[in-house]
Amino acid sequence: MIEARGLSKRFQDKKRGEISAVDNVSFTCQPGKIYGLLGANGAGKTTTLRMLATILEPTGGTAIVCGHDIVEQPEKVRANVGFLSTATALYRRLTAQEFVEYFGRLNGLDEATLKKRVDDIFKRLDMNGFRDRRCDKLSTGMMQKTSIARTLVHDPPVMIFDEPTNGLDIMTARTITSFIRECRNNGKTVIFSTHIMSEVEKLCDNIGIIQSGKLLVEGTLAELRDKYAEQDLEEIFVKVVTPLFAAEEAN
Amino acid sequence: MSIRNVGIVYRKELTEAVRDRRTLISTILVPLLLFPVLSVGFGSLAVALVGKAKEETPKVMLRGGEDSPAVVEGLKKLDKIEIxxxxxxxxxxxxxxxxxxxxxxxxxxxxxVAQQRADTVRIFNYEGELKSEFATEKIEKYMKEYRDKVIKERLAAKNLPDTVLKPFDVKQENVAPPEKVSGAAFGGIIGYMVILLCMTGAMYPAMDLTAGEKERGTMETILSSPISRMHLVLGKFFLILTAALGTAALSVLSMGVSFSVLGHYTSQSAGGRAAAAEFLLKLGPKTVISVFLMALPVAVLFSATLMTIALFAKTYKEAQSYLTPMTFVVIIPAIAAMLPGVELTPKLSIIPILNVSLLCKELVAGTYHWNYIAVIFASTCVYAAAALFIAIKMFQRESVLFRS
Structure with missing residues (x-):
């Protein structure tokens, strides 16, 4: 389970001064559910997810991930999280197997468990054909599978996906979306950020719309359709963000 | 502190490093080839070129001399000179x-000359041009011999002994043991080379493991794993340190082998290099171990400093532009230690790099000033620990890791 409590992040920018990337964001993600964080580029999605994965430290508020505070126990949080984004690249001079094993060891797995886990994952994701191939020789699809294997090797109860299909071709993107569904079916807590409406409609149980670092609205797709009297998620999104957008433009 | 975690990072970095052509070239190939190419290659080339220059029969023009047939005759008879x-x-x-x-x-x-009137023979040449200088030397030698002969004849005519012109001799005699003499001559070079190569060995991996990782997009991947940033820094740091020490060790080995090979193949004329070879062969394990013990904190200092600086860069190229000026920061004190007359003093013993360079010179010459050794080792350890501490702190700063 993920419980964000007034999560905030401010950055110092030399030209623009202090910038509020995430402003007092609170939400809850339940096990066996997918929470979709929907927002335009620069809305604060990546910063929020990086804070949940303890890659960045919040400047205000906190979050509890699997019972661990992200500020107080970041290492324990990371041990319970699988983090995947298009920015999480592979070590190109390692083979696919070495890469996954490296992260298994960093997650404290002993060699016997690691071997069994790696064999299982490689079989399940159909990766045995390239397990000894160096990562710089893999196709985009193979790379994504290897990244998925990395997030799964320690069998974390929480999965964080930051725009995982960004820039991928349709077949590779489908591999990712079916993997996200599989995580939910296995009872994992899943949070997923995107700006692609169709992905949210297909995958998410709960949706949060974020703009300028503020979580403007959240609910199930049905709740949002009811509230804004719109069927199309894109129309709902535009209705939600337009007032804030207009105010910012005016400023 | 988990040694296991540091070990996991170190092993992974080592695996990647040995598969990287650029790391292998900078850490293994360059130090192994540098000295054979520099000493054997250039040395042999220089010997061959000088030999060839000496073999040539130079053409020397004779101006005047019509009324001095004996001198002209003597010049014409000179071996390997064409008048x-x-x-x-x-x-x-x-x-x-x-x-x-x-x-x-x-x-x-x-x-x-016969009437004992002073006169001057002039030799015109091309200064700095090897073959011209060889020709000049031969002519000058002949003219000096001719002058000595005239002096002897004059002394003999007056029944005077040679001691009239040369009442006494002045001679230098060395009392320092041979290894100390060689140490003073070559010791500075060893310290300089070890320090410089520690630095060049650390440079490539320091950039690859920090800025390179940012550029390739793997920094976020590793930061999402549960390993603590301190363990991550230490794992990376030990790999850079291995490269630094490995490069220095291979260089010394390569230097020793090159000089000994050169020593076997060069004649007495290349006495300087033969002496260097003999001296390096005489370097006992005690000296080698002492030099490496002193190089260890320097290598720690370089590894941590270079890693910290490179971490600020977003790309490998940017890191290169930050680290290249560092070479000068290191070379200047290392060269200063080689200057004649620069010796260890209490003040100099706390100046990083310069102190170790000076100490290496002493160690190689077989002199062990234990008080200086203690001060230098301790101060370098303090600098190294400070550099490592800053590296760990920098790895915890988001503004450094995610600089945009």
């Missing part, structure tokens, strides 16, 4: 290397 007739453009011929020198015998030279 050519005078032409008006003799200066241009020397400049254009058509002739190597010109010797001017003044009018009435022989008569003047």
């Amino acid at each position: 050519v007739a005078e032409t008006p453009n003799w200066k241009d011929q020397i400049i254009n290397k058509e002739i190597r020198a010109a010797v001017e015998i003044p009018a009435g030279f022989q008569a003047n």
Whole structure:
């Protein structure tokens, strides 16, 4: 389970001064559910997810991930999280197997468990054909599978996906979306950020719309359709963000 | 502190490093080839070129001398000198290397000598040009011998002994043991090379493991794993340190082998290099271990400093532009230690790099000033620990890791 409590992040920018990337964001993600964080580029999605994965430290508020505070126990949080984004690249001079094993060891797995886990994952994701191939020789699809294997090797109860299909071709993107569904079916807590409406409609149980670092609205797709009297998620999104957008433009 | 985690990171970085051509070239190939190429290659080339220059029979133009037949005859009889007739453009011929020198015998030279009147023989040459200088040397040697012969004849005519002109001799005698003499001559170079190569060995992995990782997009991947940033830094740091020490060790090994090979193949004429080879062969395990023990904190200092600086860069190229000026920061004190007359003092013993360079010179010469050794080792350890501490702190700063 993920419980964000007034999560905030401010950055110092030399030209623009202090910038509020995430402003007092609170939400809850339940096990066996997918929470979709929907927002335009620069809305604060990546910063929020990086804070949940303890890659960045919040400047205000906190979050509890699997019972661990992200500020107080970041290492324990990371041990319970699988983090995947298009920015999480592979070590190109390692083979696919070495890469996954490296992260298994960093997650404290002993060699016997690691071997069994790696064999299982490689079989399940159909990766045995390239397990000894160096990562710089893999196709985009193979790379994504290897990244998925990395997030799964320690069998974390929480999965964080930051725009995982960004820039991928349709077949590779489908591999990712079916993997996200599989995580939910296995009872994992899943949070997923995107700006692609169709992905949210297909995958998410709960949706949060974020703009300028503020979580403007959240609910199930049905709740949002009811509230804004719109069927199309894109129309709902535009209705939600337009007032804030207009105010910012005016400023 | 988990040694296991540091070990996991170290092992992974090592696996990647040995698969990276650029790391292998900078850490193994360059230090192994540098000395053979520099010493054996250039040394042999220099010996061959000098030999070839000496073998040539230089053309020397004779100006005047019509009334001094004995001198002219003597010059013409000189081995490997071709005396050519005078032409008006003799200066241009020397400049254009058509002739190597010109010797001017003044009018009435022989008569003047006979009548004990002072006179001057001039040799015109091309300064700095090897073949011209060889020709000049031969002519000058002949003229000096001729002068000595005249002196002897004059002394003999007056029944005076040679000691009239040379009442006593002055001689230098060395009392320092041979290894100390060689140490003073070559010791500075060893310290300089070890320090410089520690630095160049650390440079590539320091950039690859920090800025390179940011550029390739793997920094976020590793930061999402549960390993603590301190363990991550230490794992990376130990790999950079391995590269630094490995490069220095391979360089010393390569230097020793190159000089010993050169020592076997060069004749007495290349006495300097043969002495260097002999000296390096005489370096006992005690000296080698001492030099490496002192190089260890320096390597720690370099590894941590270079890693911290490179971490600020977003790309490998940016890191290169930050680290290249560092070479000068290291070279200047290392060269200063090689300057004649610069010796260890209490003040110099706390200046990083310079202190170790100076100490290496002493260690190689077999001198162990334990108080200096303690101060230098301790101060370098303090600098190294500070650099490592800053590296760990920098790895915890988001503004450094995610600089945009």
